Amino acid sequence: MATSGKVIRCRAAVAWAVGKPLSVEEVEVSPPKAGEVRVKIVATGICRTDDHVLEGCFPNVVFPVIPGHEGAGIVESVGEGVTSVKPGDKVIPLCLPQCGGCSFCLNPESNYCVKSHVSEPQNLLPDKTSRFTCKGKQIHHFLWVSTFAEYTVMPEYAVAKIDAAAPLDKVCLLGCGFPTGYGAAINTAKVKPGSTCAIFGVGGVGLSVVMGCKATGASRIIAVDINKDKFAKAKELGATDCISPHDFKKPIQEVLTEMTGHGVDYSFEAIGHVDTLTAALASCNMNTGVCVMVGVPASGSVISIDPMLLLSGRTWKGTLLGGWKMRDCIPTLVSSYLEKKFNSDVLISHTLPIAKVNEGFELLRAGKSIRCVLLF
Structure with missing residues (x-):
């Protein structure tokens, strides 16, 4: 794509401090480095865990941060060495990565990965740098995926390619809640x-x-x-x-x-x-x-x-995450969705533009929404 290798300016909902509403800002998103993928997020759900971030009760989160972890999008560009996805692929970012090489990933009975936030902070990408800046300040990642940004960067093992027929504004729920x-x-x-x-x-x-x-x-x-x-x-x-x-x-x-x-x-x-x-x-x-x-x-x-x-x-x-090995199972779950083996659409009670992200959180806190999906 024309944006490959370049810094992209786009919208993102930034949490500047604990207890403050999100602020929709223009952010700069750097290109992916080796082993990384930059994704254009099309839709993202609001999960209670994101609210925990804003309340300051999710461990190891550093502010300012771009929350969001229940998204779906399209690969914009990939870094050196990435082979499992290519530009144009539909994908779901994984808030629980699957590196494929640790003892947990190699255990068929485990869906944990030592790269997850339970083992190490995911405020920065694995090389300990951020791909986000806003108003001259570094912005931190959340669970490596930060799906409240229109473009976001994550390690290759934190993204899963899905069926091209999947409606991204529906299957984003398969990233966490469902x-x-x-x-x-x-x-x-x-x-x-x-x-x-x-x-x-x-x-x-x-x-x-x-x-x-x-x-x-x-x-x-x-x-x-x-x-x-x-x-x-x-x-x-x-x-x-x-x-x-x-x-x-x-x-x-x-x-x-x-x-x-x-x-x-x-x-x-x-x-x-x-x-x-x-x-x-x-x-x-x-x-x-x-x-x-x-x-x-x-x-x-x-x-x-x-x-x-x-x-x-x-x-x-x-x-x-329900015991699923995420990179292996999310594509299969999407296929099952397309085959109408379950209907997760019934969980979507509201759809809002990213500009109304705070309204989505108000609906969640008031118990008036099941799942609110934000669209870019």
């Missing part, structure tokens, strides 16, 4: 047909868990949320029961135990609160119940539990 929830049920919990499930929190990720539980053949799917406005969509996607903790005087885990006899077979916490994490664990049956942590608690959170909750046989486990 596969996290859907995979939590299918890959992490391995929900069995005929089982009972409880999902704590039915926002975008929680609803994706509901869809995963339904796809596996669960017979009873109980949605738990304090926002009853979410219940209609939860039932549309497969929930058989919807309950609010505010409607009961006893702890919600006791309510679920009474509803099911001995507790649910599988519970999922898709909020990221310490109290609901404990309730989710206690709500699954005491011997064979499986509780999956899906939501991301605030940095520094500590959970205190009764050891008997686990000694009796329950399994408590976490999930990272």
